[in-house]
Amino acid sequence: MxxxxxxxxxxxxxxxxxxxxxxxxxxxxxxxxxxxxxxxxxxxxxxxxxxxxxxxxxxxxxxxxxxxxxxxxxxxxxxxxxxxxxxxxxxxxxxxxxxxxxxxxxxxxxxxxxxxxxxxxxxxxxxxxxxxxxxxxxxxxxxxxxxxxxxxxxxxxMEQSPVIARIHQLIETQGKPFFSVAEAAEACGCSRNHFSLLVRKETGMSARNYLNCLRLECARKLLLHTDQNIGEIALQLGFSSPFHFSDFFKRMSGVSPLRFRKSGKE
The missing domain is CATH 2.60.120.280 (Regulatory protein AraC)
Incomplete structure (x- = not known):
C-alpha cells in the first residue's frame, strides 16, 4: 500500500x-x-x-x-x-x-x-x-x-528542494521510508556526504534523524489509519522484528505503538 x-x-x-x-x-x-x-x-x-x-x-x-x-x-x-x-x-x-x-x-x-x-x-x-x-x-x-x-x-x-521532494516521491512510490542514509543518498543520485549536507541545509537536522522522523510519521499513520498489527507494520517499514520496531517507536515518541494506537482512537 x-x-x-x-x-x-x-x-x-x-x-x-x-x-x-x-x-x-x-x-x-x-x-x-x-x-x-x-x-x-x-x-x-x-x-x-x-x-x-x-x-x-x-x-x-x-x-x-x-x-x-x-x-x-x-x-x-x-x-x-x-x-x-x-x-x-x-x-x-x-x-x-x-x-x-x-x-x-x-x-x-x-x-x-x-x-x-x-x-x-x-x-x-x-x-x-x-x-x-x-x-x-x-x-x-x-x-x-x-x-x-x-x-x-x-x-x-519541498517544491524548492529537489532532494527533499525526491525523498518524499520515492517513499510514496515504494510504500515505505528509507532505512539507511546510504540507501536514500543512492536513490537521490548523491554521495552519502553530499546528501547529508543537503538534508542538514534544508531541514536543520542530520540525515539520520530526518529519515528516522519520516519513518516515525509513516508508523503513526499506519497505526492510526490501518488495521495492520504491529508485526505487519514492522515488516512494511523494514524492521527485522516487532520488538525492534516497538523499541524504535518508543525511543522516538516516548510511548509504545499500542498505546499510541489506543490513545489516537479514543
Missing part, C-alpha cells in the same frame, strides 16, 4: 498573548523548549540567531524551533501576537521567516479573527500572556489553523 504524504500533526498550543517591546529594549540570549511564533502587528524588532539575523517589520511572521537561542532588540516600539506550541515537525528549518506579503497579511488577519471570536475575552491584555491548561478547548481552531500554515511552509520548501 502507498503511505500518504506526511503532513505535520496538529500542534498543541501552550501559550498565547501579545508580545510588546519598547524602543531601546534589549532581551539577552535565551531559548525555549517549544516552538514560538511572532505575528508582527506594528513597529520593528531585530532578532539574532545562529541561523542569521532577521529584522521584523509590520506583517512579518517568524517561527523559531525549540532550542534556538536568540536575542531581541527593539529599534522602536513593537507589538505582535505571540504563540508557543508543541509539535512534531520535520522537513522545516529551525527558523522560518516570512516577510510581509499578501499571504502573511491574510494569516495575521485570520489569527486576529480566531483570537477575537473564540478565545476568552477576559485574557486579552494580560501582560504576561496566557497559558493553555489541560482541560481547555477554546484553542482548537487556532491549533488546526497554525498546523495548516506550517504545512504550507513545508510544501513550499
Amino acid at each position: 502507498n503511505i500518504p504524504n506526511m503532513e505535520p500533526r496538529r500542534i498543541q498550543l501552550v501559550y498565547w498573548g501579545y508580545a510588546e517591546g519598547k524602543a531601546g529594549m534589549h532581551i539577552p540570549p535565551h531559548a525555549h523548549s517549544c516552538w514560538q511564533t511572532h505575528f508582527t502587528l506594528s513597529g520593528s524588532c531585530r532578532l539574532r540567531t545562529d541561523e542569521g539575523d532577521f529584522l521584523l517589520h509590520d506583517q512579518d511572521m517568524i517561527f523559531l524551533a525549540p532550542g534556538v537561542r536568540h536575542t531581541l532588540t527593539y529599534p522602536e516600539s513593537y507589538l505582535c501576537y505571540s504563540c508557543k506550541f508543541q509539535a512534531d515537525l520535520f522537513g522545516l528549518p529551525p527558523v522560518i521567516h516570512s516577510p510581509g506579503s499578501k499571504f502573511t497579511r491574510g494569516v495575521i488577519q485570520t489569527v486576529k479573527t480566531i483570537l477575537e471570536t473564540s478565545f476568552p475575552s477576559r485574557f486579552f491584555g494580560v501582560p504576561e500572556g496566557t497559558m493553555i491548561l489541560p482541560g481547555d478547548h477554546y484553542q482548537l481552531l487556532m491549533e488546526y489553523f497554525l498546523t495548516g500554515v506550517l504545512a504550507t511552509f513545508r510544501q513550499a520548501r
Whole structure:
C-alpha cells in the first residue's frame, strides 16, 4: 500500500498573548523548549540567531524551533501576537521567516479573527500572556489553523528542494521510508556526504534523524489509519522484528505503538 504524504500533526498550543517591546529594549540570549511564533502587528524588532539575523517589520511572521537561542532588540516600539506550541515537525528549518506579503497579511488577519471570536475575552491584555491548561478547548481552531500554515511552509520548501521532494516521491512510490542514509543518498543520485549536507541545509537536522522522523510519521499513520498489527507494520517499514520496531517507536515518541494506537482512537 502507498503511505500518504506526511503532513505535520496538529500542534498543541501552550501559550498565547501579545508580545510588546519598547524602543531601546534589549532581551539577552535565551531559548525555549517549544516552538514560538511572532505575528508582527506594528513597529520593528531585530532578532539574532545562529541561523542569521532577521529584522521584523509590520506583517512579518517568524517561527523559531525549540532550542534556538536568540536575542531581541527593539529599534522602536513593537507589538505582535505571540504563540508557543508543541509539535512534531520535520522537513522545516529551525527558523522560518516570512516577510510581509499578501499571504502573511491574510494569516495575521485570520489569527486576529480566531483570537477575537473564540478565545476568552477576559485574557486579552494580560501582560504576561496566557497559558493553555489541560482541560481547555477554546484553542482548537487556532491549533488546526497554525498546523495548516506550517504545512504550507513545508510544501513550499519541498517544491524548492529537489532532494527533499525526491525523498518524499520515492517513499510514496515504494510504500515505505528509507532505512539507511546510504540507501536514500543512492536513490537521490548523491554521495552519502553530499546528501547529508543537503538534508542538514534544508531541514536543520542530520540525515539520520530526518529519515528516522519520516519513518516515525509513516508508523503513526499506519497505526492510526490501518488495521495492520504491529508485526505487519514492522515488516512494511523494514524492521527485522516487532520488538525492534516497538523499541524504535518508543525511543522516538516516548510511548509504545499500542498505546499510541489506543490513545489516537479514543
